[in-house]
Amino acid sequence: MSEEKPTLYPILVGILHFIFFVVVVVLLISFVKDYFPGLRGIFQGTLTYVIIFGSLVALMAALTVYFIKGTKTRMFSGVMKAGSMIIYNLGIYYSLDITVERHDVLIGVDYPGMKFLVVLLLVLYAIYFVFEFILHRKDGEEDVEQDEDFDTRKNFMEKRDKRSNAAQDQSHWK
Amino acid sequence: MKWPLVAYKVGLAIFFFVILLIAAMAVMPVLEGDISVEREGRGMDWSLENETITGRSSVWINNTGYLDFEKIVFDLDAEVLDDFHIDSTQRVGDISSGEEKKVDLIFSENLSEVPDDVKTHLLRYDTEVNVTVKMDGQYTFSLFTFTAEREDVFQWDAPFHDLSVSDVSYSQTPPEAEVDVSFENHYREELGFDITVEIFDPSGGVVGSTTETYTVPAGGSFHETITVEFSGELDHAIVRFEKEESGMSYEEEVEI
Numbered sequence: 397m398s399e400e401k402p403t404l405y406p407i408l409v410g411i412l413h414f415i416f417f418v419v420v421v422v423l424l425i426s427f428v429k430d431y432f433p434g435l436r437g438i439f440q441g442t443l444t445y446v447i448i449f450g451s452l453v454a455l456m457a458a459l460t461v462y463f464i465k466g467t468k469t470r471m472f473s474g475v476m477k478a479g480s481m482i483i484y485n486l487g488i489y490y491s492l493d494i495t496v497e498r499h500d501v502l503i504g505v506d507y508p509g510m511k512f513l514v515v516l517l518l519v520l521y522a523i524y525f526v527f528e529f530i531l532h533r534k535d536g537e538e539d540v541e542q543d544e545d546f547d548t549r550k551n552f553m554e555k556r557d558k559r560s561n562a563a564q565d566q567s568h569w570k
Numbered sequence: 571m572k573w574p575l576v577a578y579k580v581g582l583a584i585f586f587f588v589i590l591l592i593a594a595m596a597v598m599p600v601l602e603g604d605i606s607v608e609r610e611g612r613g614m615d616w617s618l619e620n621e622t623i624t625g626r627s628s629v630w631i632n633n634t635g636y637l638d639f640e641k642i643v644f645d646l647d648a649e650v651l652d653d654f655h656i657d658s659t660q661r662v663g664d665i666s667s668g669e670e671k672k673v674d675l676i677f678s679e680n681l682s683e684v685p686d687d688v689k690t691h692l693l694r695y696d697t698e699v700n701v702t703v704k705m706d707g708q709y710t711f712s713l714f715t716f717t718a719e720r721e722d723v724f725q726w727d728a729p730f731h732d733l734s735v736s737d738v739s740y741s742q743t744p745p746e747a748e749v750d751v752s753f754e755n756h757y758r759e760e761l762g763f764d765i766t767v768e769i770f771d772p773s774g775g776v777v778g779s780t781t782e783t784y785t786v787p788a789g790g791s792f793h794e795t796i797t798v799e800f801s802g803e804l805d806h807a808i809v810r811f812e813k814e815e816s817g818m819s820y821e822e823e824v825e826i
Contacts, residue, residue: 501607502719509713510596513589517582524578531572 403462410458417484418450438494445487452480460525466532474525482518485511596714599635606632607705607718610672614701614724616758621817623656623684623692625677625699625724631662632670639665642707648677649700650726654688675703681817693813693820694733696756697726727756729763729813730820738769738807738826745800747778749809749824752793755786762814767798769807769826777802 425443429436456477463470494505599605610628617624625648633639642662649655656679665671681689691697701722708715736750747769755761762785769778778800786792796809810821 500720502717504717504719506715507713508715509709509711510589510593513592513713517585517589520585521582524575524582527578528575531575 406458406462409461410454413457414451414454417453418447421446421450434496438492438496440491440493442488442491445484445491449480449484449487453477453484456480465528468529471525471529474528475522478518478522478525481521482515485514485518592713595636596709604632604634606630608632614699616726618729618757618813618816618818620815621681623677623679623681625656625701627675627724629673629675629703630670631665631673633665633667634670636667637709637713638667639707640710642673642705644673644675645704645706646675646677647702647704649702650688650697651691654685677701689818690820692726692728693730693811693818694728694753696728696731699724699726727758729755729757729761730811731756733811733820735809735822735824737824738804740800740804740826747798747800747804747807747826749796749798749807750794751796751809752791754791755788757788759788761786761788764810764812764814765794765796766810766812767796767807768810769798769800770805771803772805775802777804 422443425439425446429439456473459473460470460477463473489507489511496503608630610630613627615626617626631639631642640663642665644658644660644662646658646660647655648657656677658675658677660673660675662671662673684692701724702719703722704717704719706715706717730753733753734751738747738749740747747767749767751765762783764781764783766781767779768776771777778798780796780798782794782796784792784794798807804826806826807824808821809824810819812819
């Protein structure tokens with residue numbers, strides 16, 4: 397059971413991200429298209445971008461939690477996750493053509509300031525993984541550097557279990 | 571989890587909610603109809619004065635949203651007879667949150683820039699003018715930018731609508747020529763104008779001429795016979811209409 401848990405968690409995280417970034421958004425777009433036919437034209441290939449880049453975000457999210465904190469692979473995949481979220485957002489941004497006709501008025505909307513804020517948020521999110529790497533590496537420097545395989549949740553859990561068992565055996569022997 | 575990372579994540583979460591809040595503050599007033607751009611009156615007020623053709627209309631911009639409007643610019647384009655355009659750009663500037671502002675939209679073009687066939691048409695016929703009004707603007711810090719474009723057809727009301735000039739009839743005793751002129755004044759106000767009738771002999775010399783000044787109330791009809799004394803052989807006549815203080819004139823050659 398303890399061996400399955402670390403593998404299951406990344407899969408769950410990946411599925412949750414896929415639901416949030418792909419399924420919910422696809423349903424939302426389908427709902428808008430079905431119930432507001434006048435707004436159909438605003439989606440110019442948005443579904444394709446959502447499915448491709450949303451899946452990438454889910455994959456990177458699963459990979460990120462698969463690696464343990466304080467490792468370069470975790471930092472790298474975390475930054476890649478934030479990067480894929482930026483691409484996801486920009487893909488949606490550039491595939492939307494928000495032009496609607498209302499009461500004989502053709503209205504076009506763009507949101508460069510909001511786009512900047514979202515990208516800034518995601519850049520700060522990417523920096524979080526660098527920050528996390530620095531903080532966790534300081535504390536767990538010995539463990540991490542001594543063992544090259546010590547970079548996944550699974551390995552980490554196995555090592556931890558072994559140490560815990562060894563400690564228990566030692567206490568019984570005493 | 572270490573407290574600096576927790577603090578960082580909390581900061582990110584706050585930032586995320588601030589973005590959502592800003593988006594809601596920008597979008598909700600639009601969806602609820604608190605922000606509106608409405609035209610005052612239904613038509614466009616045209617004038618023909620000081621050798622300039624001018625069109626005026628007004629819109630009210632009501633910003634009862636939470637954010638300020640910035641860099642509001644109106645681009646106007648009036649198209650007459652499919653080939654003549656009058657363009658105008660008006661920079662309104664900023665409209666603060668809670669403010670209601672009246673914006674006067676003005677077209678203006680010097681008559682020297684208007685082709686003769688367009689001028690003639692505008693004098694003689696009520697004409698549809700296609701007006702495109704495009705408004706550009708943004709919320710504070712370009713959070714959202716927007717463009718609103720509307721096309722309207724306004725009626726130009728001609729001062730000499732349905733103008734009719736008869737052929738010249740004349741009698742030798744006494745030597746007088748007569749021209750019948752009729753039209754309807756559809757212009758927005760009283761029309762003051764001059765009619766000049768010149769009669770020419772076959773060599774192109776003027777053998778008779780007269781200029782009369784008339785006024786026709788707005789919406790009124792004009793029917794008049796202009797009489798000209800002449801001396802000599804008659805060939806053709808030219809009837810010229812000049813609207814006072816406008817610089818617009820129209821002339822027509824008539825047979826005798």
